[in-house]
Amino acid sequence: MSKIHVTTTVNGDPVEFLADPRETLLDALRDRLGLTGSKEGCGTGDCGACSVLLDGRLVSSCLVLGVEAEGKRVDTIEGLAEADGTLHPLQRKFLEHAALQCGFCTPGILVASKALLAKNPDPTEEEVRYWLAGNLCRCTGYDKIVRAVIDAAAEMRGAA
């Protein structure tokens, strides 16, 4: 199948790639652009490990075609920290709270949490739990993840 030329913006940088029209955005990020921070845990939109922001909206990149990124803005885990490496408060809080074990779901959960805090800077425990219900974690039982998100939100509100 002939490939399609796609021009898009990833983490603020202009990028181009050739996509087979059957390929997902996740495949394009991982295999065309070398951004392997987004993970495939299921390929069916059930686990959230591939979560990215598409024009600011939280999506499962395994359910988006690579060609759909044309002209849009994609934000992935690789763009969460500042350009000089300064960590986002969510990243710092995940480390401090030991909110990761194997770490495989962590990129997706961080991206999803960023989207949550953009909408709701002061979420309750229940709001965090329901927002992250689409991000599976098999290691932690979610306890430390929820605490880390709530703590990061508090810090970000204080800093604002």
Place this chain on the structure above:
Amino acid sequence: MAKDEMTREFKLVGTRALRPDGLDKVTGRARYGADFALPGMLWGAVVRSPHAHARIVGIDAAKALALDGVKAVVTRADFPAGLTGSDWDIQENVMAGEVALYDGHAVAAVAATSALIAQEAARLIEVSYDLLPHVTDVDAAMRPDAPAIRPGSADHTVPDGMSPNVVSYIEYGRGDLDAGFAEADIVREQTYKSEATHQGYIEPQACVGQLGADGKGEMWVTTQGQWYVRRDCANVLGLDVAQLRVTPSEIGGGFGGKTTVFMEPLALALSRKAGGKPVKLVMSRAEVLRATGPTASASMDVKIGMKKDGTMTAGRVEFRMQGGAFPGSPVPDALKCAFAPYKLPAVLHIGYDVLANRPKAAAYRAPGAPMAAFAVESLVDEMARELGLDPLELRQKNAVEEGDQSSYGPKFRKIGLKEVLAAARAHPNLAAPLGPNQGRGIATGYWSNYNGDTAVSMAVAEDGTVQVSVGTPDIGGSRASIGLMVAEYLGIPYESVRVNVVETGALAINEPTHGSRATFANGKAAVAACDQAIKEMCRRAAADWGIDAEAVEWIDGAAQPAGPNAGKFPPMSLAEIAGRMSDSGGPIAGHFEGIPRGVGASFGTHVVDVEVDPETGRTTILRYLVVQDAGRAIQPAYVEGQYQGGAAQGIGWALNEGYVYGADGRLQNATFLDYRIPVASDLPMIDTVIVEVPNPGHPFGVRGVGETGIAPPLPAVANAVAAATGVRLRELPMSPPKVLEAIRGRRDG
């Protein structure tokens, strides 16, 4: 460190140090199995049987091979014949021979220049089958008229006259069982069943394999044990083990499921056939659920005798477990764990390992313990309620302690069950008031923990920092805990130690990260390795000072004269010795190869409050408490994480998870949508209490914390549901329809 020093204050052990792999994991930089790529790499895809049991009549790959970009197709014909025992089982499971044994069993594989071409080629491979009768239920598989799955698989333990699917029989016990039951005021017997569940690691199996015509190969793979991958791949393919070099990636969860191989040998077989080009294979979630190793399904009879005051007089279990179409269900460990928490004068264990047309079971966190705990702890709870006894008090009355003979044989060394039960009793969750449709459940679980083949090396760098090479992939923070122990022991900062998980060429054989062994075994091995280096550093200092090496001791990260008679010299730090090592005798290092002795067993007790919706049968977890003996928590946050994660997996097993097979023997729920593991909104915060009864067999008192915590949730939740509804569910999962049916049965009855 001597035993009497174990109670001293530590500087680093017990602190919540940040994990050394943390930064990579929050930035997306950490490389997992599927993140690896090589120049000229091909992509593979696997053709799998859609049938539960079928003779393979023919495989026609002509159309696939005609597709542009297809480089190789392999079938069983590409593997050596004549393997025996477990090597043959693994080979049979990796690639079907004459018969496909379960839905999802691999029958062919293809490599091509892209993943899409490989997937298209796999669809073009035509396999013709003759269907055979199948069986997926363990009790049905044991009937005399059940379809025979792999005749001749039974070992010498199986008595005559049993179904050919019974491949192993276990019977052992002690004491006078009849007398024990006769002494009891009540004797109760029940049957419990649990469905197979999957480890559910979020990262699917993935590898890149490369194998040349010279028999030399390399593999990059997500695994709990690179040496097991090396050994199993070599055996399945007829290679020399040491000619294969296996490098583990970061691992996205394993829970036992990544201690063996599934499609990894296929990548090597494809590579060899494609002229040595590296081949990448990544499983889909459906492949993970259909064709990697879930745990066993179980059917279990339990009989217990009890006096009115709750004293247990005798116990008997008969466990039947299917572990797929191959021997190896976890029935031996299930039996071992069944009555482990209890003092019992008479006990009998009977077990059957049974074949069924399901994927080959792999280890899953404390293999067998959760099912055993579900059966025994449910019946104990039923009897406590019947006698009007407090379930926690009943457990305290019968609890084992140091010196007691265990139900399965050996005497217990120092254990912490009584301390665990006392800590549970003291927790505020036990005083929380319960409302209508709410109930509280309590249960205890046991895991023996494990040591295994262990090789560790440590080496001093020129600036006095230290590297430690270990062979156990880090799943939940083991690099942090090993780093803490090494830094503590050497007397240097935690930040001065780098712990590396290394490839097979860098150390002697290591068993995987399994059996809750990583922190126990590596910690003990690393201390032995450090002792060698310390001895050498003391020798270097002694030479510099012109005194006897025996007159130098290691204190606070420096060589120091041992007492005033040794001479007066200022302490010589590790960094000073390291800076001069090339001039004082060369590299300084230490290593350990062996099986660290002194494993410490671990008990845990869980307390859960649930609310059951009488209209829908849905169970909500209101409160959850884990109390478990860690021996010593090296990094408490990761110990809590193990407790919480085990509880969450156990809650999923109790309420939701289970393999669903249709009448056609096909798996009906091979997606995360239908095989539903707990999500964040299903759970409350999970309270933890780390009990520390140090293991005298370990320099820091470590027991191992990974596995015990998945055993108690199954019965604890079942006991809570019984308390909330007044009905007892003896079959897992306790899904809403089943709970609703039970509640309605009670109302109607």
